[in-house]
Amino acid sequence: MAVETAADRAAMLSSDDWGVVASYTPVSGGAARDVSGIFDAQWTSVEVGGEQPVSSTGPHILVATSDLTNGGRQNDTFVIEGITYKASDVQPDGTGMTSVMLHKQ
Amino acid sequence: MSHARQQIREAVAAAVTGLATTGTNVFVNKITPQEAESLPNLLVYTDGESSEADAMGASRGLMRALDVVIDATAEGEGIDDTLDTIAAEVEVAIAGDAALAALVKDITLTSSAVSRSAAGQTPMMGLRLTFSAQYRTRRGVPGTSI
Numbered sequence: 235m236a237v238e239t240a241a242d243r244a245a246m247l248s249s250d251d252w253g254v255v256a257s258y259t260p261v262s263g264g265a266a267r268d269v270s271g272i273f274d275a276q277w278t279s280v281e282v283g284g285e286q287p288v289s290s291t292g293p294h295i296l297v298a299t300s301d302l303t304n305g306g307r308q309n310d311t312f313v314i315e316g317i318t319y320k321a322s323d324v325q326p327d328g329t330g331m332t333s334v335m336l337h338k339q
Numbered sequence: 340m341s342h343a344r345q346q347i348r349e350a351v352a353a354a355v356t357g358l359a360t361t362g363t364n365v366f367v368n369k370i371t372p373q374e375a376e377s378l379p380n381l382l383v384y385t386d387g388e389s390s391e392a393d394a395m396g397a398s399r400g401l402m403r404a405l406d407v408v409i410d411a412t413a414e415g416e417g418i419d420d421t422l423d424t425i426a427a428e429v430e431v432a433i434a435g436d437a438a439l440a441a442l443v444k445d446i447t448l449t450s451s452a453v454s455r456s457a458a459g460q461t462p463m464m465g466l467r468l469t470f471s472a473q474y475r476t477r478r479g480v481p482g483t484s485i
Contacts (some may be wrong), residue, residue, distance in 0.1 A: 277459070279372060282465030283454025284410030285382055289372040290459030322457050338460045 241277035257313040271297035293336040340482035348385045354436035358428040363441040379413035407470040414461040423468040444473040
């Protein structure tokens with residue numbers, strides 16, 4: 235049984251607190267719609283096989299799984315604070331929340 | 340006088356600076372992480388070297404085989420094609436550089452290795468080009484390629 239209720243999740247993701255409103259367009263089609271989520275783009279080190287890694291960021295957004303079409307798919311589009319991203323990986327936590335890894339377009 | 344190995348490294352870096360795709364984003368012996376803003380880029384290193392006496396007596400020659408490593412890194416869509424374009428530009432530049440040719444007997448591409456990652460803000464790929472540079476010095480005179 236999930237610890238949070240839908241109301242708990244909505245409160246956590248609210249733009250009144252840590253959340254942002256993203257414009258979400260599923261890759262399977264359909265109009266863009268707003269979803270709330272917690273966005274982060276923390277530094278990360280990317281290994282690309284060479285002598286030195288690339289100093290980059292790992293943008294991702296945490297959303298309610300129920301807000302995503304089919305639970306979210308790779309190449310779903312998110313526009314967050316004017317920047318367009320595509321989902322590179324969809325990582326559900328199994329309790330109603332999903333972290334979507336993003337690539338800048 | 341600098342070691343011939345350094346001269347070769349510098350000549351390689353000069354040869355691959357200003358190429359169409361990577362431009363002046365060329366870094367020699369870089370020991371800090373790459374900045375994403377510098378992509379696409381090239382990192383130039385000299386790696387291991389083997390050597391063997393090839394003459395006795397007065398000439399006392401030493402034949403050397405130096406691994407020259409060029410790491411190419413690119414990001415975004417179509418990076419496979421971008422890296423292959425970079426590889427073509429680098430191979431042509433290395434083969435056609437007169438200053439480098441004056442330092443080495445031969446320089447040959449010995450391996451190309453590709454790596455991919457989706458961990459960053461964009462898809463990224465790396466291509467490691469390893470060249471073997473054959474050059475000769477007299478023993479005890481490492482600064483002069485003969």
